[in-house]
Amino acid sequence: xxxxxxxxxxxxxxxxxxxxxxxxxxxxxxxxxxxxxxxxxxxxxxxxxxxxxxxxxxxxxxxxxxxxxxxxxxxxxxxxxxxxxxxxxxxxxxxxxxxxxxxxxxxxxxxxxxxxxxxxxxxxxxxxxxxxxxxxxxxxxxxxxxxxxxxxxxxxxxxxxxxxxxxxxxxxxxxxxxxxxxxxxxxxxxxxxxxxxxxxxxxxxxxxxxxxxxxxxxxxxxxxxxxxxxxxxxxxxxxxxxxxxxxxxxxxxxxxxxxxxxxxxxxxxxxxxxxxxxxxxxxxxxxxxxxxxxxxxxxxxxxxxxxxxxxxxxxxxxxxx
Numbered sequence: 001x002x003x004x005x006x007x008x009x010x011x012x013x014x015x016x017x018x019x020x021x022x023x024x025x026x027x028x029x030x031x032x033x034x035x036x037x038x039x040x041x042x043x044x045x046x047x048x049x050x051x052x053x054x055x056x057x058x059x060x061x062x063x064x065x066x067x068x069x070x071x072x073x074x075x076x077x078x079x080x081x082x083x084x085x086x087x088x089x090x091x092x093x094x095x096x097x098x099x100x101x102x103x104x105x106x107x108x109x110x111x112x113x114x115x116x117x118x119x120x121x122x123x124x125x126x127x128x129x130x131x132x133x134x135x136x137x138x139x140x141x142x143x144x145x146x147x148x149x150x151x152x153x154x155x156x157x158x159x160x161x162x163x164x165x166x167x168x169x170x171x172x173x174x175x176x177x178x179x180x181x182x183x184x185x186x187x188x189x190x191x192x193x194x195x196x197x198x199x200x201x202x203x204x205x206x207x208x209x210x211x212x213x214x215x216x217x218x219x220x221x222x223x224x225x226x227x228x229x230x231x232x233x234x235x236x237x238x239x240x241x242x243x244x245x246x247x248x249x250x251x252x253x254x255x256x257x258x259x260x261x262x263x264x265x266x267x268x269x270x271x272x273x274x275x276x277x278x279x280x281x282x283x284x285x286x287x288x289x290x291x292x293x294x295x296x297x298x299x300x301x302x303x304x305x306x307x308x309x310x311x312x313x314x315x316x317x318x319x320x321x
Contacts (some may be wrong), residue, residue, distance in 0.1 A: 033313035036065035036221025038213045038267065039072025041185075041206035042229035043280025046071025047092055047288045048273040051295025052227050054085035059303060061310075065219040067212040069161040069205035072227070073185035074141070077178050080158040081145025089292060091144070098283040100140035101186070133193040137186060141179035152178060157219060160185050161205030161212045165194055170209040171202060213266045223309050225302075226267035227295070229275060268309050273298040 037056075039049050049072060056063060068076030074097070078088050091097050146152050160173040162184040173181040176197070184195035184202035194201040205212070216224045264270050273294035278287055 031314060031317050033222035033310055034064040034220055035062055036216030036219055036224045037063045038211055038216040038224055038226040039068040039076050040211040040228050040230065041070025041072055043071055044282045044287060045229040045275045045278050045280060045291055046075055047291035048229050048275060048295030049075040049227055050085050050088050051292040052271055052299040053079055055296050055299035057085060061306060063156055065216055065221050066156050067159045067215045069210050069212050070186050073160040073182050076158055077141050077182050078144060080154050080156040081152060082155050083144060092288050093285050100136040138179040138183040141182045159215055159219060161209050162202040163205055163207040164200040164202055166201050171200060172215055211263045213263055222313050223268045225269045225271065226264060228264060228270055228272045269302055269306050271298050271302050
């Protein structure tokens, strides 16, 4: 064998082995089922999502797609933007998220609505009903997940659910300003002013689609894990409804529970943390800690089911090859 022949033989062997190696890697990627995480809304109850993410990460269960509504959109945006579960827990327990969300309801703020309307009318700017109209949650999200040069790189594909008041339909936000999308998705009607985006007037996605399971499937998920943080039909007393916040949260919760009954059976795995006694506006440190721990406990209980789904789906893929 002359030198040219030997060189050609060695080069061909190297290229063939490289090609086989690449094909093997592609096969591994194809064979692994893609997991979509559907994070539901629920205000302070959404802190449970942090515990769920921590368990999945610790157990090396990958998240390929993220879809979030309301509180789920907020947690999902932070996680997909590169914040770890520990980081997000720190934002929650330090009060950073509470400060950005700003849910303290006061008579002064109610009385200022007309003043705000008049001020905007004089400046020829649109006014939409709601106690809060600032962009704190918008800026908090973008500042938190921005790189040092100001850019934002989403590590996990993210879709955010909101509802368009104009059309009366759910809206899936797939690109654009992440922080603004989150602000729209958490805009509780009456409490926060609607957010105008692309000729739409957007409010809390939980109004129509609180647990975005179908959206996670449409992204390409082979397995959808839904995290349900809705309040169950807990017992209330007459005196509880002297509070504006209790009345508001009760009305919202009733609508969310009714939705959940129709949506949850479409998920492959449902994680439902025990959040009894936690209302959507309970943003104090102790309550949030309780919600996070409840999310961890519920996710741990579901690990055998998640692994079984992954195993079954992987076997099904192998049969089709």
